[in-house]
Amino acid sequence: MTKKTEETTATEETDPNPGSPCEGCDGANKGGRRGFLFAAGTTLLTVGGGLAAIPIVGVAIAPAEASDPNRWVSLGKPARFKPGQTVLVKFTNPWDSPTDGETNENVCYVRCIDPKTFQVFAVNCAHLGCPVEWFAQSRLFMCPCHGGVYYEDGSRASGPPPRGLFEYEWRIDGDSFEILGGRLPGLQETT
Amino acid sequence: MSRMTRITRTIAASALLTVLAGTAPSGCDRLPGKPPPYPPPVVLASTPAGFQATWTDRCSGCHGADGALGAGLPMRNGEYLRAVPEDTMFSIIRDGIPSSRMPGFGGDAIGGLDDEVIRSFVQGMRSAWGDAGAKGVSQGIPWKVDAGDGDPTRGARLFAAKCASCHPSDEPADRAVDPDPDPLVAGSVTDPFYLRLVSDQHLHSNIVFGRADLGMPGATGPFRGPDGRTVEGTLDAGDVADLVAYLGAGRSSLPSGPEVKDGAP
Amino acid sequence: MKQEGNVRKSLDWVDDRTGLVSVAEHAMFHKVPRSAKWWYVFGSATLMFFMVQLVTGILLTTIYVPSAAEAYQSLIYIDQRIPMGWMIRALHGWSSNAMCVMMLIHMTQVFLHGTYKFPRELTWVAGVFLCLTTLGLAFTGQIMRWDANAYWGLGIGAAIVDRVPFAGNWLRSVVLGGPDISGATLSRFFALHVFILPGTLIGLIGVHLILVLKGGISEMPKVGQPIERETYREDYEKRVKKTGVPFFPDAARRDMVFCGAALIALIGIASWYGPIGPGPLPDPQSIEVAPRPDTLFLWLFAVLALLPPQTETFLILVGPPVAIALLAALPFLSPTGERAPSRRPLSVIILCIIVTALLVLTWLGIGSPWSPVMKAWTSIPTPVEYVRHRSPLELQGAIQLQYAQCRNCHSIGGEGGKRGPALDDVATRLSWDQLVRQIQQGGGNMPAYGKNLSSAETQALVAFLSTLDGGDLPATIPGAMEMQPGRDESPTVDPTAPLDEADASVASR
Incomplete structure (x- = not known):
């Protein structure tokens, strides 16, 4: 009962043109001032919305559009690594923001084969990214999540990982051992 | 009348709730769900609880849940703990023993302990087990092995007289077949594979300090002779050096193919 | 009675200006079938727990700092220094679990009783999206804890997104807010957890309730009373008009009792078990952690461990959308017919299989026998x-x-x-x-x-x-050893x- 009153009131107030279900949708097809206003409104709103969307969408997906975040990061002198050993090494992510806190620190495994030959592994398991732990005794990397295991050269030994450990590119620049770090290693990487 | 009652009740209930809400903060802190203080209080490894926790976490796997009856050398042995200098114990725990199966638990090891923690752990171990076990087992022989001044021939004679009865050179009696295994017969220590896995220091420590948890005497004996009778008489430092020299000579007694150096990374 | 007359007058005035009073009155006093009994309380309980979430959540945002550098410390501050602050965190955490549980029971009941059938198809569809949004809130809530589990949980999420063909890498950056897990990641998930998902949820709840009012509360299914498009509406209205009772207070009594008891139970659990987490610091450098999801997602953890590696990527990426689509399409797959579980053996069997599978997977997830014991x-x-x-x-x-x-x-x-x-x-x-x-x-x-x-x-x-x-x-079984x-x-x-x-x-x- 109340509803009915409501409906009639609404019709009386907003529709001076009884017979057409609504003003706009009808007016769009008509020529004249009404039609022009409707077309102008639609255009202006579309243009305005499009303009507004540029920064909105831009900021929302900006991180993905950023240029290559990888930078050469020094891990210290090459001499700190002893042949035959694999060690966990800390480094600061070159891609950072002021509020990153602990997450700006990062780690990788450096395997020194001989003073000129290295392998640098990401700690993230190739299965789903959990941190693998190096066991120097059995010379294996083990993942605590789903049990992926890797040999000391990073190749897959057992478990669900589809491939071996991710590797960072490395170089020796003068007296500095550097890796190309910055982005979280993932399956869609070349190395 | 009914309305008056209702109003009175409402007022009473609101008053009660206010009182509850007011006193709750103090009461809330006594509820079991209140989180423990942060950061959690540091339990020093030198205290019994701290020592036990670290021991269980890092040592019990090889040295036994209670410091004895593990596969490795028992630490619940006051004589041994007193004989090894604190600094040596510290560096063994920190860096491990290369070419043995004692890993390092400090330094660069993943999740390694800080130096102070290891030092206080050593203290904790001494205060927990420094008085455990029989006294005088080692006959005052230094804990550290002397390199290469033993006489293997004399060692062989000593071994035959005092050790061979429990450590026969042949395969140990098949536990499954022998219905009543001699509990003291512990199997061969002249097996070249065994000898290649252990250092002279390991042999020395075992002979001097014994393994009371497995029924092996230290340097004081008593030993068991070839005829099964008890042999009185103790071992002195020279005897131990001779025994180690004799056993050590057996390491290369069997030829073997190329292999990774034992235990070395 | 003059006072009551005044109240009525004011209400009428408000209704005249807003129209809200009549809507509320309709919602409160509309007739519901007499058979709507204890089975029907779970939806209300879900809503009640969501109210708890809203209140405690808003309170938490007044203290929590959504910055990767400070989030953890602000949680510790809430736990240790704010009087009863830990209780708010405990309520928020446990109420989240309770809300999910009630929602799942509610969903099970609706499925079991065939309530999703004509003319309530869209109520079910809205419910499916409510379910997804709620699970999304639970997952993002885990991230708000910003501890090691949150950090590595994000890593797992990133690794899954990364498996999307071609666009994976790009998508992952959008999700993480950068090339690596960082401060931007927490801010993104904070926006999701605090604005986007709750906003969506409130909107969906509104739609869900309007649809419930429109379609009417269903009766308990009766054997031999199948739903037919031509007659159901008429029959239902006739029956409700004849034998129905007003929702308030007749049917609402049970909801009130159940919700009240559930609320008190929640407070009991919260004060006994306290807040959930935070665990160790989200420090990528301390890798001696074994990341585990909250209990609610343990089954997923188990699935990811048990899938055969060759099919894994395919199943991870294709499985969830297909499952969700099937769930949403359910009322269109079987829009009419019997509602009684005893006449829908296939549905009951499917339900049993799903429930058993989830329970077994959760149980496996708790033990996680596939994980090495690192120490x-x-x-x-x-x-x-x-x-x-x-x-x-x-x-x-x-x-x-x-x-x-x-x-x-x-x-x-x-x-x-x-x-x-x-x-x-x-x-x-x-x-x-x-x-x-x-x-x-x-x-x-x-x-x-x-x-x-x-x-x-x-x-x-x-x-x-x-x-x-x-x-x-x-021998644990005497005689078994001889075999x-x-x-x-x-x-x-x-x-x-x-x-x-x-x-x-x-x-x-």
Whole structure:
């Protein structure tokens, strides 16, 4: 009962043109001032919305559009690594923001084969990214999540990982051992 | 009348709730769900609880849940703990023993302990087990092995007289077949594979300090002779050096193919 | 009664200006079937817990700092320094679990009673999206804790997104807010958890409730009263008009009792178990962590461990959308017909399978037998029975078993990893040569140790393993041990003998 009153009131107030279900949708097809206003409104709103969307969408997906975040990061002198050993090494992510806190620190495994030959592994398991732990005794990397295991050269030994450990590119620049770090290693990487 | 009652009740209930809400903060802190203080209080490894926790976490796997009856050398042995200098114990725990199966638990090891923690752990171990076990087992022989001044021939004679009865050179009696295994017969220590896995220091420590948890005497004996009778008489430092020299000579007694150096990374 | 007249007058005035009062009155006093009894309380309870979430959540945002550098400390501050702050966190955390549980029970009930059928299809569809949004809130809530589990949980999410063909890398950056997990990631998930998802949820709840009012509360299903498009609406309205009762207070009484009891239970659980987390710091440098999701997502954790690696990417990416689509399409797949569970055996069987699967997977997730026990090698001693009566070489083998981290995956004496088989009776299964080959070459999901063990180490290890014939363990099932091969000559074949011997040796120690 109340509803009915409501409906009639609404019709009386907003529709001076009884017979057409609504003003706009009808007016769009008509020529004249009404039609022009409707077309102008639609255009202006579309243009305005499009303009507004540029920064909105831009900021929302900006991180993905950023240029290559990888930078050469020094891990210290090459001499700190002893042949035959694999060690966990800390480094600061070159891609950072002021509020990153602990997450700006990062780690990788450096395997020194001989003073000129290295392998640098990401700690993230190739299965789903959990941190693998190096066991120097059995010379294996083990993942605590789903049990992926890797040999000391990073190749897959057992478990669900589809491939071996991710590797960072490395170089020796003068007296500095550097890796190309910055982005979280993932399956869609070349190395 | 009914309305008056209702109003009175409402007022009473609101008053009660206010009182509850007011006193709750103090009461809330006594509820079991209140989180423990942060950061959690540091339990020093030198205290019994701290020592036990670290021991269980890092040592019990090889040295036994209670410091004895593990596969490795028992630490619940006051004589041994007193004989090894604190600094040596510290560096063994920190860096491990290369070419043995004692890993390092400090330094660069993943999740390694800080130096102070290891030092206080050593203290904790001494205060927990420094008085455990029989006294005088080692006959005052230094804990550290002397390199290469033993006489293997004399060692062989000593071994035959005092050790061979429990450590026969042949395969140990098949536990499954022998219905009543001699509990003291512990199997061969002249097996070249065994000898290649252990250092002279390991042999020395075992002979001097014994393994009371497995029924092996230290340097004081008593030993068991070839005829099964008890042999009185103790071992002195020279005897131990001779025994180690004799056993050590057996390491290369069997030829073997190329292999990774034992235990070395 | 003059006072009540005034109240009515004011209400009428508000209604005249807003129209809201009549809507509310309709919602409160609309007629519902008499048979709507205790089965129908779970939806209200879900809503009630969401109210708790809103209130406690808003309170938490007044103190929580959504910055990767400070989030953890602000949580500690809430727990330790704000009077009763921990209680708000506990309520928020446990109410989240309770909301999910109530929602799942509500959904199960609707499925079981065939309530989703004509004309309530869209109510179900809105419910499916409510379910997804709620699970999304639960997942993002885990991230707000910003501890090690949150950090590595994000890593897992990133690794899953990364598997999307072609766009994976790009999508991952959008999700993480950058090339790596960082402050931007927390801010993104904060926006999701605090604005986007709750906003969506409130909107969906509105739609869901409007649809419930429009379609009317369903009756309990009756055998032999199938739904037919032509007649159902008319029949339903007739029946409700005749025998129905107003929602408030007749039907609402049960909801009120249940919600009240559930609320008190929630407060009890929160004050007993306290806030959930935060765990260790989200420090990528401390890698000695074993990330685990909250209980609600343990089944997912189990699925990810158990999927065959070859099909994994396909199933992870295709499975969820297909499952969600099927769920949403349910009312269109079976829009009419019987509602009674006894006449819908297929639905009941499917429900049983899904519930059993989720429970079993959750149970597996709790134990996670596929995960190596990372500290087993130093923290779980060789059982004393396996140390006694072993030769020096065998004892070196026992040390080697610890040292080479074998026990991270293999148990002896019931302790250790469960990934590989228990080794207590390995000697009854593998000969000396087979043991050597297995250790050297691996296989059957075991790494090859050939390069890392010397001949002496292998010899010692195999010598020790060869002593593990099951004879040192007391028989848990009397007589069962005799069935094992190679035990006939064993002195411990008499089930009482080893026990006595063990007792004696323990006593002598």
